Amino acid sequence: MTQTLTSTQSSSAGAEPQKTPWWEFFTFSVDHKVIGIQYLVTSFVFYLVGGALASIVRVELATPDSDLVDPAFYNSLFTMHGTVMIFLWIVPAVTGGFGNYLVPLMIGARDMAFPKLNAIAFWLTIPAGLLLMGSFFVGPASTGWTAYPPLSILTDEHVGQAIWILSILLVGTSSILAAVNFIVTIWSMRMKGMDLFSMPLFCWAMMATSVLALLATPVLAGAMVLLGFDLLIGTNFFNPTGGGDPVVYQHLFWFYSHPAVYVMILPVFGIISEVIPPHSRKPIFGYKAIAYSSMMICALGLFVWAHHMFTSGTPDWLRVFFMVATLLVAVPTGIKVFSWVATLWGGKLRLDSPLLFAMGFISTFLIGGLSGVMLGSAPIDIHVHDTYFVVAHFHYVLFGGSVFGIYAGLYHWFPKMTGRMLNEFWGKIHFVLTFIGMHLTFGPMHILGLQGMPRRVAQYDPQFAPINVICTVGALILAFSTVPFVINAVYSWFKGEQAPDNPWNALTLEWTTSSPPIPHNWVGDPVLATGPYDYGEEYKEDRQEAIA
Amino acid sequence: MKVNNKLISLVVIIGLIVAASIWYGRNNGLLPVAAGDEAILYDGLFNTILAIAAGFFLIVEGVLIYSIIKFRKRKGDETDGPAIHENLTLEIAWTAIPTVIVMWVAIYSFDVYTAMQGTQDLSGMAHGGMNHTVAHHEHGGMPMSKATLASSNNDGVRMAGVMPSEDADVVAINVSAMQFAWIFNYTDEIATAELHVPVGKKVRLNMNAVDVLHAFWVPQLRIKQDVIPGRETYLEFTPRVVGEYPVVCAELCGSYHGGMRTTMVIDTPEDYSKWLKEQQEVASNDPEAIVASRPISQMSEQEYLAGKVAQMGMTSKK
Numbered sequence: 001m002t003q004t005l006t007s008t009q010s011s012s013a014g015a016e017p018q019k020t021p022w023w024e025f026f027t028f029s030v031d032h033k034v035i036g037i038q039y040l041v042t043s044f045v046f047y048l049v050g051g052a053l054a055s056i057v058r059v060e061l062a063t064p065d066s067d068l069v070d071p072a073f074y075n076s077l078f079t080m081h082g083t084v085m086i087f088l089w090i091v092p093a094v095t096g097g098f099g100n101y102l103v104p105l106m107i108g109a110r111d112m113a114f115p116k117l118n119a120i121a122f123w124l125t126i127p128a129g130l131l132l133m134g135s136f137f138v139g140p141a142s143t144g145w146t147a148y149p150p151l152s153i154l155t156d157e158h159v160g161q162a163i164w165i166l167s168i169l170l171v172g173t174s175s176i177l178a179a180v181n182f183i184v185t186i187w188s189m190r191m192k193g194m195d196l197f198s199m200p201l202f203c204w205a206m207m208a209t210s211v212l213a214l215l216a217t218p219v220l221a222g223a224m225v226l227l228g229f230d231l232l233i234g235t236n237f238f239n240p241t242g243g244g245d246p247v248v249y250q251h252l253f254w255f256y257s258h259p260a261v262y263v264m265i266l267p268v269f270g271i272i273s274e275v276i277p278p279h280s281r282k283p284i285f286g287y288k289a290i291a292y293s294s295m296m297i298c299a300l301g302l303f304v305w306a307h308h309m310f311t312s313g314t315p316d317w318l319r320v321f322f323m324v325a326t327l328l329v330a331v332p333t334g335i336k337v338f339s340w341v342a343t344l345w346g347g348k349l350r351l352d353s354p355l356l357f358a359m360g361f362i363s364t365f366l367i368g369g370l371s372g373v374m375l376g377s378a379p380i381d382i383h384v385h386d387t388y389f390v391v392a393h394f395h396y397v398l399f400g401g402s403v404f405g406i407y408a409g410l411y412h413w414f415p416k417m418t419g420r421m422l423n424e425f426w427g428k429i430h431f432v433l434t435f436i437g438m439h440l441t442f443g444p445m446h447i448l449g450l451q452g453m454p455r456r457v458a459q460y461d462p463q464f465a466p467i468n469v470i471c472t473v474g475a476l477i478l479a480f481s482t483v484p485f486v487i488n489a490v491y492s493w494f495k496g497e498q499a500p501d502n503p504w505n506a507l508t509l510e511w512t513t514s515s516p517p518i519p520h521n522w523v524g525d526p527v528l529a530t531g532p533y534d535y536g537e538e539y540k541e542d543r544q545e546a547i548a
Numbered sequence: 549m550k551v552n553n554k555l556i557s558l559v560v561i562i563g564l565i566v567a568a569s570i571w572y573g574r575n576n577g578l579l580p581v582a583a584g585d586e587a588i589l590y591d592g593l594f595n596t597i598l599a600i601a602a603g604f605f606l607i608v609e610g611v612l613i614y615s616i617i618k619f620r621k622r623k624g625d626e627t628d629g630p631a632i633h634e635n636l637t638l639e640i641a642w643t644a645i646p647t648v649i650v651m652w653v654a655i656y657s658f659d660v661y662t663a664m665q666g667t668q669d670l671s672g673m674a675h676g677g678m679n680h681t682v683a684h685h686e687h688g689g690m691p692m693s694k695a696t697l698a699s700s701n702n703d704g705v706r707m708a709g710v711m712p713s714e715d716a717d718v719v720a721i722n723v724s725a726m727q728f729a730w731i732f733n734y735t736d737e738i739a740t741a742e743l744h745v746p747v748g749k750k751v752r753l754n755m756n757a758v759d760v761l762h763a764f765w766v767p768q769l770r771i772k773q774d775v776i777p778g779r780e781t782y783l784e785f786t787p788r789v790v791g792e793y794p795v796v797c798a799e800l801c802g803s804y805h806g807g808m809r810t811t812m813v814i815d816t817p818e819d820y821s822k823w824l825k826e827q828q829e830v831a832s833n834d835p836e837a838i839v840a841s842r843p844i845s846q847m848s849e850q851e852y853l854a855g856k857v858a859q860m861g862m863t864s865k866k
Contacts, residue, residue, distance in 0.1 A: 072803040144800050150777060151760040151801060240778025246761060247776065280619070282629035286639050311763060311798075312774045320658060327650040331643060338642040341611050347629040348621045359612055366608050370601040373650065377657035379664055380594055383770040386763060386798040450578045452767030454798045457806030461794065536631025 020519060028123065030115035031519055035122050036101025037417060040410075042122075043093040046129055048486075050084035051479055053077050058441070058475035061468050066458040072156070074458040075142035080132065082145030083164065086260065087171045088129050090402045094267035095178055095213070096122060098409055099206050101417065103182060105510035105517065106200045108191025108526040113184040121177040128170035135163040144456060146253060149238035149246045153230045165228045172221050175263075179210040179217070186210075191509075193528045197291070200508045200532040201284065204291040205270025208298035212259045212266070215302060220256030223249055250312055254305035262301040264398060266294055268405030269336055272358050275408045276340055278506035279355035280347030283533040286339040293332035300329050310381045319378045326376035333369055337362060353427030354504075357408035360435050364400025368393055371446065386456075389449025395442040407434070407485075414492070415499030419515045422496065426488040433481035440474025508532045565606045573599025583768035583793055583814060585786040586664040590770040593660045597653060664771070665784070718784075719745060723755040725762035725775040727801055728808040738827045743795055743812040745787050746820035753783045763799035766812055772798055787814040 024034055025041075057077050060068040069077065100118065104111055112118045135141065139157040141164035155161050186207050190199065227249065229235040236242025238249040269290075277284045284290065306314055306322040340362055349355060371393040375381050384390060407430075414422050444467045449455075453464045460468070502511040507530050513522050530539065573595045582588050619629075721743070722733040732743045745751045755764055757777040764783060765772040773783045797808035815823060 066806065070803075071806070075800070075803060075805075142803075146800075148761055148800070154760060240776070245778075280629065281621075281627075283631055283633045285632065286634045289634075289639050289643075311772045312776075319661070323657060323661075324654045327654050328647075330650050331647050334646045335639070335643055337608060339639075341608060341615075342635075342638070344615045344619065345611065346632070347615075347619050348625060348627060349615065349619050350621050351616065359616070363609055363612055366605065370605060373653070374594075374597050374601065377593065377597060377653060379590060379657055379661045380597065382772050383590060383767070385772060386765075386800075447578060451580050452794060452796065454765065454796050454806075456800045459806035461809075533633075534631070536628045538631040539628075 020516065028119050030111070030119050032100045032104050032112045032115065032118060033417075033517060033519075033521075035118050036097055036099075038122055039092050039096035039100060039125075040098075042125065042129070043089045043097060046084050046088035047093075048482065049133070050081050050089055051482065053081040053084065055475060055479045057081060058472045060458060061460070062472040064460050064462040064465050064468075069458075071458040072142055075144075075456070076140040076157070076160070078456060079141050079144050079164075080136075083132065083141075083167075084129075085398070086145060086264070087168065088125065088132070090264045090398060090406075091171070091175060091260070092125055093406055094264060094271075094402065095175070095182070095206070095209060096125070098202075098267060098271060098406075098413075099178070099182055099209075101413070102510060103185055103203055103206055104189070105513070105521060106203055106508055106532075107186065107189060107194060108509050108522075108528070109185065109189040110520045110522075112181050113189055114181050117177050118181055121174040121181070124170050124174040124177075128167040128174070131163050131170070132167045135160045138163070140164070146257070147227065148253075149227060149230060149244075149249050150240060152227060153239050155231075158231065161231055162228065165224050165231070168224050169221060172217050172224070175213050176217050176221075179213040182206050182210040183214065191526060191528065197288065198528075198531055200270075201273035201287065201290050201294075202267070202270035204294050205266045205273070208294040209263050209266040212298050212301055213263050216256040216259040216263075219252055220260075223252035223256070226252075247309070247312055247314070250309050251306065254308045258305040258308060259301045261394075261397065262297055264402050265405075266297060268361070268402050268409075269294065271405045271409040271412075272340060272361055273336075274508065275354050275358045275412045276343050277533045277535055278504045279352065279358070279412075280344050280349045281535050282343055282347040283535050284339070285342035285345075286335070287533065289335050290339050293335045296332040297329060300325060300332070304329060307376060307378075307381065310378050311385045323376060323378040327373060330369065330373050330376070337366060337369070350504075352411075352424055353422065353431060354408050354412035356428065356431045357404050357411060360431060361401060361404035361408060364396055364404060364435075364438060368396030368398075368400055371396065384449050386454055387449035388445040388453045388455055391455050392442050392445035392449060395445070399438055399442065404434070404438075407431075410489075412504070413510075414489070415503045416510055416515050416517070418493050418496075419499050420492050420494075420496030421499045421503065422492045423488050426484045430481060430485045430488065433477060433484070437474050437476075437478030437481050441471050441478055442474070444470050444474075507534060561610075565603055565610070568606060569599045569603035572602045579770075580768050581789060581791075582770070583766075583787060583789040583791065584770070585788050587768065587770040588788075589660050589663050593656060596656065600649060600653070717750060719749050719751045721745075721751065721753055723753045723764065723775070724758060725755065725764070725797070725801075726758040727760065728797070728804040730764075730795060730797075730808070730810050734824065734827070738824070738831050740827060742810055744815055744820060744823050745812065746817050747787050747790050747814050748817070750784060750786050755781050755783065760801050761799045762797045762801050762808070765796045765798040766793050767796065768793045774799055790814050790816055 020031065020034060024031070025038060029035060029038075056069065057074070060066070060074055060077075066074065100112065103109075132140075138159045140160040141147065141152075141155070142157050143152040143155055143161065147161070147164065152161055186199070186203050190196075196204075226235070226237040230238050230244070236244040238244045238246050240246060273284055273290055304322055304326045306318055307326045310319055310322075340358075344359070371389070375384065375390065375393055411422055411427055414420070448464055448467050448471075451464065453460055499515045501513065501515050503515075504511070509526050509528070509532075510517070512526060512529075576595065576598055578598075579591055579594065582591055720735075723743075724731040724733065729741065730743070732740050734740070753764065753773075755773065755775045756779075757775040759777060761777070762775040763772055764775055768789075769785050769787075771783055771785055773781050775781060791814055793812045793814070795810045795812045797805060801808060813823075
């Protein structure tokens with residue numbers, strides 16, 4: 001972790017920073033920072049769309065009867081909600097958004113290894129999103145984001161399902177292209193003097209994420225192509241009436257879609273490892289353990305998929321193997337949680353919005369992790385599989401985890417990305433509303449599932465009505481909680497207080513250039529003056545010397 | 549002195565956390581009544597894992613809250629914290645302890661899993677699972693002979709190859725799942741929309757789907773199994789508490805998936821035989837009594853929907 005000090009040079013000084021013109025954000029730009037922001041803004045728009053769909057779902061579920069929307073359309077609502085949130089919000093935001101913006105800056109590179117490929121990857125997500133939204137005019141897919149055959153083959157919404165498959169293929173391709181780009185960039189474009197173990201942990205996380213995405217996404221693409229053939233030209237890969245096997249689809253689907261969970265959470269682990277040290281003024285605790293645990297999650301993550309199929313047509317030995325592999329994932333994940341908590345311990349916590357969201361992340365993700373261990377146990381899972389317990393679990397992971405982490409990252413890097421500070425007061429309001437809304441919405445769902453409410457239903461046993469009302473109220477609070485953030489972000493982007501180059505006194509390289517950074521990131525060559533996490537009184541004098 | 553005080557308070561806190569976790573594990577009240585023998589096993593495992601989870605929850609959340617209070621930056625303090633990068637002992641501890649715990653959970657889960665199936669024998673796994681059944685169409689509503697049982701497919705909670713020794717002890721019921729109804733085929737041509745089982749006897753459900761995937765779930769039994777078109781899956785359980793329980797379809801099967809519910813009645817042996825007799829009479833008087841027992845392809849859309857509406861009307865009263 002010790003770093004050789006090269007020379008001392010303030011990189012942004014001496015030159016007039018060139019600004020990226022606003023219209024460049026609407027073009028086929030090859031600048032990784034422009035692409036990163038394109039990803040973030042686009043995916044956030046889809047987050048609002050997905051949130052609106054979820055709100056309709058929750059309002060429908062406020063009463064036990066199916067009375068707000070047509071039950072078939074209800075199925076479309078949660079199908080599109082899941083698809084949009086996964087493929088158009090979290091995956092593009094954490095990999096395309098934060099990954100593109102931060103990786104080159106953090107490793108002292110001028111851009112990604114393949115800038116044009118990078119732009120292509122982004123521009124593939126736009127038609128995918130538009131197609132998916134367009135399918136609302138022809139009857140959108142209604143068979144869940146999992147699209148299990150034979151239901152997805154026999155569906156009434158043939159066109160909608162076909163569009164859904166096409167969209168997944170487009171975002172999948174985008175994801176594969178991005179993964180190649182990240183692996184090459186991190187492996188071969190680190191600046192002189194930066195070895196793998198002096199990279200910021202976010203880069204480790206992106207490496208693990210990209211390896212997973214590269215290995216798993218092609219399998220999903222294969223499944224989608226075969227499903228498309230079954231749907232459109234009547235082949236029988238997954239259709240039992242023609243001798244096909246629907247369970248094979250489940251294997252192919254989950255071979256990608258469980259790793260996809262790690263694609264959505266590993267970069268967020270990286271964000272948390274970047275946010276906690278500067279805001280608690282302590283070095284990250286156990287750098288190597290956190291770095292290795294990302295790779296361990298990546299390796300284990302490829303061998304746990306069938307835990308989504310414990311109640312499916314799977315033989316016993318398979319259930320036992322996948323149970324053990326799944327439970328083992330708790331170990332590297334636990335290492336991360338304990339290391340973050342140990343980083344906070346004894347620090348000087350600046351409880352501003354980035355750290356609040358990061359600590360909120362730990363506290364809620366923890367619940368999702370623990371319920372994950374419960375679900376990993378095959379006999380436990382058999383009762384609660386396909387119930388609201390699972391819905392609660394993955395929302396604690398993907399909302400309490402990924403979305404809280406994304407917010408922590410947005411509050412932390414907004415000054416770098418825009419050159420403006422976000423309003424701290426409204427940031428805190430946003431945090432409190434999100435935190436309360438999140439627990440009200442998803443906490444009681446654990447009870448619903450254990451007591452007997454299945455997921456993906458428009459109508460349910462009236463005994464579950466009171467708890468569902470609580471969830472719906474929570475969801476409305478959650479929907480409302482985005483209002484202060486959106487207003488704060490839009491207002492601050494134009495009128496916010498000017499941000500200094502390094503508002504948090506952070507040590508990673510992105511803070512050594514101007515806010516926002518100029519095209520090609522640094523005027524001269526970036527300088528590696530300290531390790532990424534050399535916080536602490538003991539280092540302070542060295543640092544001041546280095547800067548002077 | 550100071551070290552001793554710290555040590556004592558640490559021991560006291562850990563003791564309190566352990567006590568609170570164990571108490572919560574035993575008194576969580578999160579699960580519905582346990583109506584089958586398997587559910588008792590399930591609840592023991594669930595409560596244990598929940599207690600462990602509660603312990604970790606209290607430790608981590610406790611440290612977070614303590615940190616917010618104790619380590620928040622004071623006004624005017626611009627100093628950094630101590631430059632602690634690692635602590636090998638601590639890191640080994642929080643790697644090793646969770647590893648041991650999850651391995652123990654895995655072993656305990658495995659034990660419960662095999663016990664819930666009523667067998668310790670995994671010899672069947674070599675030929676478990678993957679062979680498709682074509683035979684199931686042939687024995688539709690017919691009583692299953694020992695031979696057909698043995699040759700039937702092996703997916704399911706109960707392992708293949710380990711067949712119940714005496715057929716007389718096992719109540720075998722053929723279950724047919726379709727959009728959006730359950731049909732239960734008993735011996736002697738009885739087909740019903742409601743599942744009746746006798747208390748205390750092992751029940752075996754041989755399940756098949758007509759159209760798309762469904763899943764048979766009774767929350768009070770804590771067991772669930774996907775019902776798959778083109779292959780037979782099965783479930784075994786032993787009812788232990790007389791009463792009425794919901795049968796729920798747990799796998800998304802179309803628009804009215806939420807309405808695909810019926811009732812399972814656990815009868816006393818006397819009530820069960822009485823009910824069987826009644827059903828036999830109904831069946832002999834009116835073979836068309838159950839609308840949905842006809843293949844869907846022979847029905848008009850109105851008939852089909854009428855069946856569904858009746859089904860849902862019936863369940864919403866419960």
